[in-house]
Amino acid sequence: MQVKLRVFRFDPEKDQKPRYDTFIMNVDPNDRVLDLLEYVKADFDPSLALRRSCAHGVCGSDAMRVNGRNYLACKVLVKNLNADTITVEPLLGLRVIKDLIVDMGPFFENYRSVLPYLINDEPLPADGKERLQTPEQQMRFEETTKCILCAACTTSCPSFWADDRYVGPAAIVNAHRFIFDSRDRGAEKRLNILNEQIGVWRCRTAFNCTEACPRDIHITQAIAEVKKAIITGKVE
Amino acid sequence: MTTTTRPVKVKRTFEQTAWLWMRYSAFLLIPLAWGHMILQDVVVGVHNINADYAIQRIANLGWKIYDIFLLGFAFAHGMNGVRQVLRDYIRNPQTFQVVSIILLVVWFVITMMGAIALLAINQPLGG
Numbered sequence: 001m002q003v004k005l006r007v008f009r010f011d012p013e014k015d016q017k018p019r020y021d022t023f024i025m026n027v028d029p030n031d032r033v034l035d036l037l038e039y040v041k042a043d044f045d046p047s048l049a050l051r052r053s054c055a056h057g058v059c060g061s062d063a064m065r066v067n068g069r070n071y072l073a074c075k076v077l078v079k080n081l082n083a084d085t086i087t088v089e090p091l092l093g094l095r096v097i098k099d100l101i102v103d104m105g106p107f108f109e110n111y112r113s114v115l116p117y118l119i120n121d122e123p124l125p126a127d128g129k130e131r132l133q134t135p136e137q138q139m140r141f142e143e144t145t146k147c148i149l150c151a152a153c154t155t156s157c158p159s160f161w162a163d164d165r166y167v168g169p170a171a172i173v174n175a176h177r178f179i180f181d182s183r184d185r186g187a188e189k190r191l192n193i194l195n196e197q198i199g200v201w202r203c204r205t206a207f208n209c210t211e212a213c214p215r216d217i218h219i220t221q222a223i224a225e226v227k228k229a230i231i232t233g234k235v236e
Numbered sequence: 237m238t239t240t241t242r243p244v245k246v247k248r249t250f251e252q253t254a255w256l257w258m259r260y261s262a263f264l265l266i267p268l269a270w271g272h273m274i275l276q277d278v279v280v281g282v283h284n285i286n287a288d289y290a291i292q293r294i295a296n297l298g299w300k301i302y303d304i305f306l307l308g309f310a311f312a313h314g315m316n317g318v319r320q321v322l323r324d325y326i327r328n329p330q331t332f333q334v335v336s337i338i339l340l341v342v343w344f345v346i347t348m349m350g351a352i353a354l355l356a357i358n359q360p361l362g363g
Contacts, residue, residue: 137240162324188244197329201251204320230252235242 002026003078005036007048008089010096018096020087021045029079033066033088037073037100049099057214060150064100065089070152070212091155093164107151110167114175114193119186137182144177144222146215153209153219159202166202167194169209169219176222179235187235195230203227250336254316261313268306291357300354307350315343 005025010018023040034055041048053059055074062073066088067081078086094102125131147170154160154168167175175194179187194200200223209219229235276285293299319339326332 159324163327165327182240187242188246191244191246195246195249195252197249197251197332199251201249201255202323227255229244230246231256233244233246235244 001029001078002084003036004085005040006085006087007037007040007099008087009048009099011098012096027078029077031078032074033064033071033076033078033081033086034062034073036078036086037088049097049101051101058148060148060214063091063150063152063155063214065091070156072150072152072214075214091151093155093157093161094151102155104151106164107154107168107170108149110154110165110171111149111174113167114171114190115186116171116174116178118178118181118184119189120183122185131183133182140182141177141180143217144173144180146217147173147177148215149174150214152212152214153217156208156212157203158206158208159204163198163202165198167198167200169203169223172200172203172223172226173217173219176226179226179229187229191226191230191235194226200227200230254319258313258316261309261316264305264309265313268302268309271302272306294354294357303354304347304351307354308347311347312343315339 003025005023006020007023008018009015009021023044025036025039027036027039034052037048037050037052041050050064050073051061052074053061055062057072057075060072063070064073065071066073066076067083067086070091073088088100090096090100090102094104094107097103120131149170151170153173154170157166157169159166160168172194175190178184179190203220203223205220205224207220210217210221213219276282280289294303319336322335323332326335
């Protein structure tokens, strides 16, 4: 099938303003958008800049806007877009470094602010090995362990577009992963951070994050669980 | 026990209170706004509402209180919404705090004016 691929191009060192390059190409309906971008790089313009690594939906490098929605370019097939014209743009809400590459700095700064690591200063169990938990205790936060930090959720969030100091859905998901871990002892710290003006209360339940997540994490639900823990003072 | 419940100490913040207020006021607005709409638009009927009817209705203390509650909660809910919208445009926390206080004062003054007006009407027209 033939598609018209429109790609956002911007080099802040040369360009005054962004432009869209258009490529007419014959593609297989089962091609991924990443494949199309690779064809562009190989056959038309090697200067096109984009991030990609594993190309199999695991590393989270190639999150971008395709026809106005956030996807991993390696996970979305041409046939599933149901469109003859495919517009590829960088993620919203983060500064464009070049073409499809954005500055992930603010995103990771927000991620770090919620202490996304296990906090437990208690002595190790008698055998000096692992802190055990039951399968049920593990299932409590299993959902939020699936996050690959691709930023598709955070950059689809209107509150984040308005103010990049809002921690954003991805940071809350990663806080959730440790808050509800029975082995962790840092929940109080994290919940107090998320209770601030830049925390969970900036979420307006737009559900954009849940829709954008390539890992199908129920993000809005995770955020609601964090809100509930703050209000009730109980981590259940 | 398979899952654990852990108590946590989280201090109350203004943002948390504002968020909760949005939910509580919305919850109260369901009976208040629906009651008002059903009475005015269905039971009485839009075409039968005139000055005499309105004055007669709010001459009743129960309706006065109902209408003051409706005004107060609907307006507070709306003002909190405006506050949330403005939050997207005001980046400075101090400026935002000042704006929040101004909105609170506006809410209080307008609600008081409405309440005084409602309480001042005590008899049907020509009575």
